[in-house]
Amino acid sequence: MAKIVDIINKAETTHSLTKEEIVDLLRCDEYDQQLFLAADRVRSQYVGDQVHLRGLIEFSNICQQNCFYCGLRKENTKVKRYKLTPDTIIDLADKAKSYNYKTVVLQSGESQSYTVADMQYIIRSIKALGLAITLSLGEKSREEYQIYKEAGADRYLLRIETTNSRIYKELHPGMSFENRLRCLQDLKDLGYELGTGCLVGLPNQTMECLADDILFFKSLDADMIGLGPFIPNADTPLAQERGGTFNTSIKVMAITRLLLPDANIPATTAMETLNKNGRIIALQSGANVVMPNVTEGEYRKMYMLYPGKICVNDTPKHCVGCITGKIQGIGRHISTEFGFRQSKKLTNNLQEYAEKERNM
Ligand code: SAM
Ligand code: SF4
Numbered sequence: 001m002a003k004i005v006d007i008i009n010k011a012e013t014t015h016s017l018t019k020e021e022i023v024d025l026l027r028c029d030e031y032d033q034q035l036f037l038a039a040d041r042v043r044s045q046y047v048g049d050q051v052h053l054r055g056l057i058e059f060s061n062i063c064q065q066n067c068f069y070c071g072l073r074k075e076n077t078k079v080k081r082y083k084l085t086p087d088t089i090i091d092l093a094d095k096a097k098s099y100n101y102k103t104v105v106l107q108s109g110e111s112q113s114y115t116v117a118d119m120q121y122i123i124r125s126i127k128a129l130g131l132a133i134t135l136s137l138g139e140k141s142r143e144e145y146q147i148y149k150e151a152g153a154d155r156y157l158l159r160i161e162t163t164n165s166r167i168y169k170e171l172h173p174g175m176s177f178e179n180r181l182r183c184l185q186d187l188k189d190l191g192y193e194l195g196t197g198c199l200v201g202l203p204n205q206t207m208e209c210l211a212d213d214i215l216f217f218k219s220l221d222a223d224m225i226g227l228g229p230f231i232p233n234a235d236t237p238l239a240q241e242r243g244g245t246f247n248t249s250i251k252v253m254a255i256t257r258l259l260l261p262d263a264n265i266p267a268t269t270a271m272e273t274l275n276k277n278g279r280i281i282a283l284q285s286g287a288n289v290v291m292p293n294v295t296e297g298e299y300r301k302m303y304m305l306y307p308g309k310i311c312v313n314d315t316p317k318h319c320v321g322c323i324t325g326k327i328q329g330i331g332r333h334i335s336t337e338f339g340f341r342q343s344k345k346l347t348n349n350l351q352e353y354a355e356k357e358r359n360m
């Protein structure tokens with residue numbers, strides 16, 4: 001076994017590791033601080049000290065899927081379902097703009113409860129406000145993805161959740177791993193900035209599985225990678241599971257930063273659910289994005305993926321002040337840019353990027 005410090009050095013200088021090296025890193029906790037410091041240096045070198053804030057609008061908790069881990073799953077009858085009207089969603093985006101967020105993330109359960117025309121209207125109206133738009137609506141047809149891209153959506157988040165096809169199958173009744181891959185490929189082909197990611201600590205998931213997940217993000221050359229611990233929800237079939245740990249989640253994230261140095265990587269809400277300083281620790285271990293919630297009132301509580309979700313009793317205004325203070329407290333700055341992926345800015349897409357920043 002190569003020395004752990006040598007593996008960390010190799011990752012920091014070459015941005016490439018073998019599966020075995022990643023597994024060694026994940027298994028050994030003795031050099032975690034060195035790993036986090038290396039990820040922090042790479043983050044600083046490639047994406048700078050700015051933190052991009054993306055305002056998260058959880059616009060509906062209606063879902064037709066039954067993912068075993070998720071509180072929004074169709075068979076969870078304890079959830080009171082809601083769907084915001086298109087104009088309410090646009091209004092929330094306008095409020096996000098007033099907090100100086102440059103991007104809104106429109107997230108929901110997977111469903112047909114909004115028509116394609118509704119979504120086009122929402123996307124076009126938000127675009128007209130001068131905001132960048134990230135969608136996170138689950139699996140759709142290529143045609144539907146294309147329509148939303150043409151309406152003005154810039155980015156799409158669709159986690160692979162796990163690259164182990166057997167575990168994927170066990171946890172996603174009625175869904176297929178092949179279709180998940182098809183969606184990711186379609187989104188990439190259509191020119192979206194592509195976000196994916198995984199859950200850490202799923203039942204039967206090993207360190208080898210997590211190493212495969214990280215290598216998958218690299219082979220896909222994902223623009224954004226959002227990952228966090230799986231947190232068991234009492235109203236799901238995985239109620240009795242142990243769930244993921246904060247430390248392993250941060251390690252997977254730090255290694256991801258070392259291997260994809262210029263990707264956008266959020267400090268996720270689930271990390272802060274397990275550790276009250278979780279997002280700041282994540283920002284100091286490779287992350288450069290935070291997604292504060294801009295959903296208002298009772299809906300925050302109703303979008304309950306897992307217990308203990310942060311900020312459910314807070315207002316969007318309170319959250320912007322809270323997270324800004326925390327970020328500035330560690331000497332980082334809030335970005336005033338749209339925060340597209342750096343390599344798209346620096347290399348082959350220079351013109352497209354410049355145009356995007358100009359046209360917003
Ligand atoms: N329905 C869309 C989808 O599945 O892509 C978007 C919304 S879904 C609630 C967003 C993410 O929540 C999922 O990708 C999943 O990783 C995460 N999630 C769901 N249940 C969770 C749990 N119990 N613990 C941690 N994260 C969870
Ligand atoms: Fe629905 Fe997404 Fe939750 Fe799966 S993870 S049940 S698709 S909201």
Ligand code: FES
Nearest residue numbers: 311314319322323
């Ligand atoms: Fe919501 Fe701190 S970000 S209370």
